[in-house]
Amino acid sequence: MTAPLWDPQQYLRHADHRTRPFHDLLARVGDLPGRPRIADLGCGAGNVTALLADRWPQARITGYDNSPEMLARAASHTRPGLDFVRADAAAWEPAEPYGLIVSNALLQWVPGHADRFPVWLDALAPGGTFAFQVPGNFTAPSHTLLAALRESPRWRSRLHDAGDRTAAVLAPTDYLTRLRTLGCEADVWETTYLQILQGQDPVLDWVKGTALRPVLTALADDPEARDAFLTEYRDLLRTAYPLGPHGTVFPFRRIFAVARRA
Structure with missing residues (x-):
């Protein structure tokens, strides 16, 4: 997948x-x-990395991401003690001890990411923490409809590999088992946020920022095909997520883990 x-x-x-x-x-x-020392893996636009600097103003914090577009936006948050570096989480290896390694909505993009846990945990200073959250909503209509449309006869040849991340995310119990087996105190939980989105086709607008990125990338050189795909997908989402009296309810399930070294 590109x-x-x-x-x-x-x-x-x-x-x-x-x-x-x-x-x-x-x-x-x-x-x-x-x-x-704090590492933010998959810092994206840097807005959440800045929250780390607000909470721990004396820390030395680096946000890592492999997207030039995101890093260019993140640069606006640079301040003393906070910087941003291009790196791929699939290959990132800490070069020094860290008090906190945190990852927000990244690891679903890294197949086999749990196999990286031993390397990252070994880099924690005594009493250090590894914390992450990933989506757990791959069985939601937003994702199942997208997957079915990608696999439909019209789109299969162009979009078969464009963004299937279902297998990348483990079940909460599997994360708990992995972290405990690696000798950590681990707290794993899940939450479903009932988000009320506003505006025209808000679920489509939401997934344009995340789940749709591989499709939009694959069709970037064919605006007519891109618009045709978005129209089909939009119509499916309108049925799955109808507009209500207060907006469009979009359930948003997340999986969280916090692991601490003894």
Whole structure:
């Protein structure tokens, strides 16, 4: 699968909703002593990395991402003690001890990411923390309809490999088992947010920032095909997520894990 092209402006259109799980994740991360070293894997546009700097102003924080578009946007958050570096999480190996390694909505894009856990956990300083959250909504209509449309006769040849991440995310119990087996104290949980989205076709607008990126990348050189696909998908989403009296309800399931070294 070709790496998707990211659009920071589109992604940040729903920044409040997208940031809420990160706040909930950080709420379970305890105090970090001294001037800790922090890594944010998959920092994206840098807005959540800035939250780390707000909470731990004495820390040395680096946001890592492999998207030039996202890193260009993240650069606006640079400040003393906070920088951004291009890196691929699938191959990233810490070069020094870290008090916190955190990842927000990245690991679903990294097949086999749980196999990287031993490397990252070994890099934690004593008492250090590894924390992440990933989507758990791959059985939701937003994703099953997208997968079915990609596999339909009209689109299969062009979009067969464009963005199937279902197998990348493990079940919460599997994350718990992996982290405990690696000798960590682990807290794993899941939450479904009942988000109320506003505007015209808001679920389509939402997935344009994330799940649709591989499709939009694959069809970037064919605007007519792109628009035809979006029209088909939009009509399916309108039926699956009807407009209600207060907006469009979009259930949003997330999986969280916080692991601490003894």
